[in-house]
Amino acid sequence: MTSFGLGTVDRVIRGRARARAPGRRPGEPRLIGLVYIAPAFVLYALFVLLPATDGAWISLFRWDGVTVATWTGLGNYADAVTDPVVQEAFIHAAVLILFYSIAPVCLGLIITAALSRHRIRGLTAFRTIVFLPQIVAAVVIGVAWQWMYDPQGPLNGLLSAVGLNGLTRAWLGDFGLALPAVGVIGTWVTTGLCAVLFIAGVQQIPLDRYDAARVDGAGPVREFFAVTLPGLRNEIVVALLLTVVDALRAFDLIFVTTKGGPGTETYVPTILIYKRAFQSGQVGSAAAIAAILTAIVLLVSVGIRRLEEAREA
Amino acid sequence: MITSRGERSLSYAIALLFAVAALAPLAGILIAALHPPGALLSGISLPETLSLDTFGTAWDEAKFSTLMTSSVIVSVSVVVITTLASIPAGYAFGVIRFPFSNVLFYVLIAGIIIPFEAVIIPLYYSFRQIGLTNTYWALILPQAGLQVCFGTFWMRAFFRAAPGELVEAARIDGATTWQVLWRVLVPIGRPAIFTLVVLVFTWSWNDFLLALVMISDDAHRTAPLGLSVFKSRYGLDVPSVSAAAILVALPILVLYVFAQRQFIRGVLSGSIKA
Numbered sequence: 276m277t278s279f280g281l282g283t284v285d286r287v288i289r290g291r292a293r294a295r296a297p298g299r300r301p302g303e304p305r306l307i308g309l310v311y312i313a314p315a316f317v318l319y320a321l322f323v324l325l326p327a328t329d330g331a332w333i334s335l336f337r338w339d340g341v342t343v344a345t346w347t348g349l350g351n352y353a354d355a356v357t358d359p360v361v362q363e364a365f366i367h368a369a370v371l372i373l374f375y376s377i378a379p380v381c382l383g384l385i386i387t388a389a390l391s392r393h394r395i396r397g398l399t400a401f402r403t404i405v406f407l408p409q410i411v412a413a414v415v416i417g418v419a420w421q422w423m424y425d426p427q428g429p430l431n432g433l434l435s436a437v438g439l440n441g442l443t444r445a446w447l448g449d450f451g452l453a454l455p456a457v458g459v460i461g462t463w464v465t466t467g468l469c470a471v472l473f474i475a476g477v478q479q480i481p482l483d484r485y486d487a488a489r490v491d492g493a494g495p496v497r498e499f500f501a502v503t504l505p506g507l508r509n510e511i512v513v514a515l516l517l518t519v520v521d522a523l524r525a526f527d528l529i530f531v532t533t534k535g536g537p538g539t540e541t542y543v544p545t546i547l548i549y550k551r552a553f554q555s556g557q558v559g560s561a562a563a564i565a566a567i568l569t570a571i572v573l574l575v576s577v578g579i580r581r582l583e584e585a586r587e588a
Numbered sequence: 589m590i591t592s593r594g595e596r597s598l599s600y601a602i603a604l605l606f607a608v609a610a611l612a613p614l615a616g617i618l619i620a621a622l623h624p625p626g627a628l629l630s631g632i633s634l635p636e637t638l639s640l641d642t643f644g645t646a647w648d649e650a651k652f653s654t655l656m657t658s659s660v661i662v663s664v665s666v667v668v669i670t671t672l673a674s675i676p677a678g679y680a681f682g683v684i685r686f687p688f689s690n691v692l693f694y695v696l697i698a699g700i701i702i703p704f705e706a707v708i709i710p711l712y713y714s715f716r717q718i719g720l721t722n723t724y725w726a727l728i729l730p731q732a733g734l735q736v737c738f739g740t741f742w743m744r745a746f747f748r749a750a751p752g753e754l755v756e757a758a759r760i761d762g763a764t765t766w767q768v769l770w771r772v773l774v775p776i777g778r779p780a781i782f783t784l785v786v787l788v789f790t791w792s793w794n795d796f797l798l799a800l801v802m803i804s805d806d807a808h809r810t811a812p813l814g815l816s817v818f819k820s821r822y823g824l825d826v827p828s829v830s831a832a833a834i835l836v837a838l839p840i841l842v843l844y845v846f847a848q849r850q851f852i853r854g855v856l857s858g859s860i861k862a
Contacts, residue, residue: 307684308680311684315740316696318729319736319737323699323737324699326714389602390599393595395599395603401607402852405606407614410790412812413812415833415836418815418829422826423616425826427630428631429616431631432630433631467610468856524705527797530800530816531796548709549800552708566706568703
């Protein structure tokens with residue numbers, strides 16, 4: 276206890292500690308824990324939990340945000356489910372999952388397969404670079420990609436330079452291509468995350484499994500499917516979990532690049548929620564869509580985890 | 589491992605390809621920002637002379653001194669509040685047994701995946717009612733409320749892994765629960781706390797939605813919001829908007845250069861069980 280300093284202070288503390296806990300056996304539940312979590316919990320309850328339940332309540336009213344709200348029960352939900360704009364937004368979110376999750380997981384696996392068979396020099400630098408999109412503000416990423424996609428931007432410049440003038444276009448303003456174009460930004464953001472996750476995972480796979488596969492005469496492809504892929508199962512689940520939630524929650528990027536346009540081509544639930552709640556005075560409807568989105572996000576996260584647990588069992 | 593030469597080159601080629609792809613969009617705005625303000629760019633054009641003037645212009649035009657001040661005030665406050673609240677909470681969940689600890693923990697970590705869009709609507713109307721919109725509080729408090737979920741989760745993982753003998757020894761010496769936390773565990777937990785600080789600072793610096801909804805006056809705008817406003821006004825001035833974007837990202841990029849290990853570890857392991 277010398278590190279705690281003064282002997283007298285020590286003795287006082289020790290005396291108190293003994294006096295304070297008579298008859299309490301070690302390991303017994305103690306209410307003091309509640310005091311320790313109080314600050315964090317109060318913050319969370321006041322600014323996240325309470326508003327979340329408040330939002331569920333708002334979703335039961337027709338309200339423009341200014342005048343008196345009128346009760347509509349599940350009316351907003353019924354409207355949302357049958358509203359083609361809302362349906363479209365959720366379909367777009369599903370499409371974005373392909374770009375935010377499926378594509379990055381596949382690309383991440385390709386990177387991992389390429390880098391895990393032998394020692395690669397500069398692996399740390401590589402990790403740092405591909406992870407970079409994860410830490411840059413979405414607004415900045417939006418600005419960067421909007422310039423990439425600009426009619427006068429680098430992408431079209433590159434296409435012209437290699438003689439593909441016919442392919443140049445205003446990517447983000449193109450009906451039909453705007454959503455995939457936004458999706459590619461998502462792929463760009465999450466691929467590094469998946470790669471880094473998988474590269475770390477591969478290092479946990481026992482080397483003798485690779486040796487065994489090689490003794491059996493497995494080439495790089497068989498080795499990947501027989502050893503690497505099964506060994507990365509956990510990491511793949513985590514990657515899916517993170518990126519699917521990212522896809523469903525995507526807002527900043529889309530708001531900055533297309534604001535949902537052209538037309539409603541890149542409308543996603545979050546954009547719709549923002550527009551209805553803060554621009555067109557359909558607050559109840561926005562709250563209902565938000566509640567549906569939250570339910571989907573929670574279900575998907577629990578679902579993906581269950582899937583994994585079921586497989587392990 | 590014995591692998592062929594061709595295979596090796598292919599590996600490096602793939603690595604190079606993805607590294608270039610990861611950097612290209614950012615390099616794109618960096619090159620654009622090196623052009624004079626207002627210059628019309630087309631395709632991949634390199635500036636004839638290297639000058640940082642555009643950064644100065646963007647700094648003035650977008651009022652970055654105000655934006656940066658707001659962002660620093662907000663992010664630092666969020667970091668301080670989140671860290672101070674998460675340490676004892678993570679400690680309690682990790683080390684102390686108390687009633688309902690399991691339920692409370694699950695309720696708390698639900699905050700990591702909850703879409704903030706679900707919270708923002710009622711939050712805005714409540715804050716408007718009590719007159720807190722267009723204040724820093726409107727950004728700090730909800731951000732802290734959200735970040736304590738991750739913070740608690742993160743600190744709990746650290747406290748669980750902390751050597752039990754150390755705590756025992758301190759206990760035997762008569763230290764109270766509170767003293768064990770601040771005099772024994774927090775000092776050895778500096779790396780974990782540093783990671784938390786770095787991540788929370790980054791997330792709150794990068795936040796956009798909360799600022800977009802809560803702030804409508806010039807004085808309280810944060811850097812990402814300011815960038816979005818600047819872009820919608822000067823969208824055609826690609827060099828200036830690009831320079832502004834880089835200014836917004838710069839503090840985090842600098843932080844990343846020094847703490848990339850912490851960033852990666854935090855984002856990955858923090859999210860693994862979310």
